[in-house]
Amino acid sequence: MKPPPKLDPEQLDNLFLLRHGESTCNTVHRIAGVSDVPLNRLGRSQAEKAGRDWDGGGFDMVFMSNLRRARQAADLVCSKMTPEPSLIIDERLAERDFGSYTLQNKAVLQRQFGVPEYEKAMNSDSDTMEDGESFVDFRRRVEDFYEDTLIPAIQSGQRVLVISHKYVIEFIARMVLGLPLSKAHDLRLPNSQFLCAANLECYLSGEVKWRNQAYDMITVNYHIVFVCAVVIGFLLHLLGLQTTVSPLILVAILAAATAVGSTTVEIEDVFDYLRRRDVLLVSFWRFGALPLTALAAVHAVDLTTSSLVMTGLAFLSAPTGVLAITASRCAGGLILPALAIVVLASLFSILPLALLLSLGSPSAVPDFILTCVLVFAVSVFLPYGLVLALRRRWPIRTAKLGSRNGHWSVLLLALYIVLAMLGIDLNSALSAGLIAAILALMIKLVTVLLVKRSQPMAVDYFCSMTYPNAFVMVVLGGLLNLPDLMHIATWYLLPMSILAAADGPFARSCAKRLDRAELQRLLQVPSYRPASSDGVSHDR
8 A cells, every 4th residue: 555645844734634632432441442432521621721821823624423421522723713724524533443442441451451452453454353344454543534535724824723633643643754654652642632744743752652551560560560569568577778768758649649540530520429318328338327326336246446446446447538530430430439439438437537546535536527628628628629620721731741651650659659668567577467367358358249330330339339448548557657547458458459350250249230321321321313424614
């Protein structure tokens, strides 16, 4: 096949590419493909800001995909331009049909087939993808648009903007630069950012295949990274690097990890779930009423002197950790319900946790409550509030930061684990490790039995219930001078990470019971067919 025609440098200045804003599929980390999903709240903000901030002059022609998310982006971007350019729908700019991958969770596919094979399927052909559009057919239609429509428009002196989808924009970028298909791999093209063809080479020079794949591997295999961190920390301890790291340093690392992780989540939409009655009831029951009831029962039968019982109660009272969000993302959950439960659990668990930790010292209850409030505020509420404010002001930049640097959340938590392991007491390592393993196994098994797998938010409920915030418990143990709690919480990170391997089988059993129509309703997939090319300007 002959190479596509090349544009000269001056002509490249007249070609701009723009990927639409984030869609409802981005919210749940799923592949949209030809599903006609709309922009989500962040995606609309991105498109509005792109149009509002654009000062690079007008366009003679704007070509856009016939899929709704691209048309919405085109309307929002171009409505801010003066004069408003002509919008032309072209079906050849539609995203590729990914067949069996469509509406599937990206991280689940990356775990199932491996990151390299996943990228091969998305950028060429693979036996792992069934019933989709062949790469040959996809390539043929995009090349047809490029050679028969785009090139003639540019060569005639027209200034052109193309608004389309990730893999279409990436393919056009490779044709502009004359890159061979053998170099094709997933690029981290930002949403709603104007890319001038003249600057593509500079932009893509920072995209390194092995590095991008390594970042994805770190994220989807977070539990393996954490196990390695426990082993590294333990070995460093054995080699003589023994020190108790300040809880203030640990909570600062935890806050940074929470902030970075929040940039990968459509945090703007979490308020929809915070107001849901079922999410509120589950959160209150699990992290408020249940721990208080258990604490009252233990006190009534006079078991408060049993360290094992009280440690179990401490983990029962602990809020769910921010790790639940990553777990939901990698297991195929809806993600936002898990985030909502993290926020609500951090509120509902303050009273039972403070009462438990202050047993025997009634006068210390206010101080313990204040300590819990401050720790939860620094490690959960402040990072979320900061990211939310940043995303409202810079929706394009912060989303780009999340897509490129989300793996740092995992690496920061791994650093936390290594530092926490340096302060363990080897004399009580066996007993503390055994207690931690029993607690982690019991919590996982009880949650498996209690969560109803047929409900749409089953994976999110599961992840929220099985990941008590051991990171926060380590900090509280250090601040409140509770060494036993601190050591058990530190060791808890190992069985918790190992048992994360059970999330996949549970999530797959939930996926089999999930009604696809219900998923399409959640993603706002319409029953009608996308708009067809009409060869004329699109009326807004």
